[in-house]
Amino acid sequence: MALNYDKAIIANAPPELLESFCGVGNPFSIAKLSPGDQVLDIGCGAGFDMIVASEQVGKKGKVCGIDLTEDMINRARKNMALAAITNFEIHHVDTEEIPYPEQTFDVVTSNGVINLSPQKEHLFKEIFRVLKPGGRLQFVDIVLKKELPASLAASPDAWSQ
Numbered sequence: 001m002a003l004n005y006d007k008a009i010i011a012n013a014p015p016e017l018l019e020s021f022c023g024v025g026n027p028f029s030i031a032k033l034s035p036g037d038q039v040l041d042i043g044c045g046a047g048f049d050m051i052v053a054s055e056q057v058g059k060k061g062k063v064c065g066i067d068l069t070e071d072m073i074n075r076a077r078k079n080m081a082l083a084a085i086t087n088f089e090i091h092h093v094d095t096e097e098i099p100y101p102e103q104t105f106d107v108v109t110s111n112g113v114i115n116l117s118p119q120k121e122h123l124f125k126e127i128f129r130v131l132k133p134g135g136r137l138q139f140v141d142i143v144l145k146k147e148l149p150a151s152l153a154a155s156p157d158a159w160s161q
């Protein structure tokens with residue numbers, strides 16, 4: 001894993017955090033966050049991108065993560081504690097509703113998650129609901145360039161790989 005992430009962050013990250021990373025790119029290569037930004041990471045997994053974001057927004061900023069999986073949330077909380085980060089919160093979600101009021105965030109990020117959503121249009125509506133005016137969405141993901149064979153498209157195993 002490198003993906004143009006800051007080498008110092010990778011060097012200082014606990015090995016179990018790097019092993020749990022399952023992003024598909026680097027959402028911060030699109031633009032750096034600004035000090036003081038309020039940031040939401042959709043599908044925060046074990047928290048690597050939250051740690052990167054926290055470093056960029058500094059103590060006046062805040063990083064919020066949401067994830068569908070309790071196990072990933074527990075890992076993310078543990079990793080944030082190991083990294084001595086305090087300007088964060090993480091919430092478990094069990095739907096694609098984002099549990100924040102409208103116009104809360106300067107930036108929404110996501111890494112390899114939106115492709116997993118069965119309700120992409122709804123998820124994008126939710127993202128733009130919680131973004132402040134002039135805020136931005138910066139995400140990396142995988143896209144299909146051609147239709148999948150029906151057997152693959154209907155396979156939960158293939159969907160999760």
Ligand SMILES: C[S@@+](CC[C@H](N)C(=O)[O-])C[C@H]1O[C@@H](n2cnc3c(N)ncnc32)[C@H](O)[C@@H]1O
Binds near residue numbers: 049068069110
């Ligand atoms: C491919 S992993 C990426 C994790 C993390 N972004 C990273 O870079 O390591 C997908 C994560 O998104 C979560 N997830 C999938 N769909 C989601 C949704 N609609 N809302 C929140 N989390 C979701 C999964 O539980 C999993 O932790």
